Amino acid sequence: MRAAIPRLPLWLGLAGLLPFLVSAAAAWLAPTAWQVLAIRAFLGYGAVILSFLGGVQWGVAMCRERPGEDAFRVRMLLAMVPSLVAWPALLLHPLTGAWVLVAGFVLVRGHELSREGRARLPDWYQSLRTLLTLVVLACHALVIWRLGGA
Incomplete structure (x- = not known):
């Protein structure tokens, strides 16, 4: 049985x-000139959130792992990957950048589901992250479709 997601993280995640x-x-719906801005805003926010997810792992390593141990080193190194994927995605053509962000979100989620990634995280975190990742990926699919890449 999965642990219930505490109310505050749930509401903050949904927000x-x-x-x-x-x-x-x-x-899709805004006037054409605003659509360009919306896509830029979407990609920028996606890069910020992907980087944030790396920061979660950095925080877990600092608070819950022992410096000098392999688990600490691995978690700290992997915590840097999301921002190193997110930032270059912003420099690419929007369609390519959107696909790079999708790959980043999938890779982060894959790590979170792994035995090493799950370690030291509360049980409710998995349920929350699954929900949020599915919505984020659905939104990326819509933007990719809008950009003509689906």
């Missing part, structure tokens, strides 16, 4: 989806 939802919708 964090709003920029994805609004900018993905605007990429």
Whole structure:
């Protein structure tokens, strides 16, 4: 049985989806000039959130792992990967950048689901991250489709 997601992280996580939802919708529904801005905003926010997810792992390593142990080193090194994927995604063509962000979100989620990635995280975190990742990936699919890449 999965642990219930505490109310505050759930509400904050759902609130964090709003920029994805609004900018993905605007990429389709806004006037053409605003669609370009919406896509830029979407990709920028995606890069910020992907980097944030690396920061989560950095925080876990600092607070819950013992410096000098392999688990600490691995978690600290992997914590840097999301930002090193996210930033270059912003420099690419929007369609390519969106696909790079998708790959980053999938890789982070894969790590979180691994035995090493799950270690030291509360049980409810997995349920929350699954929900949030599915919505984020659906929004990316809409933007990729809008960009003509689906």
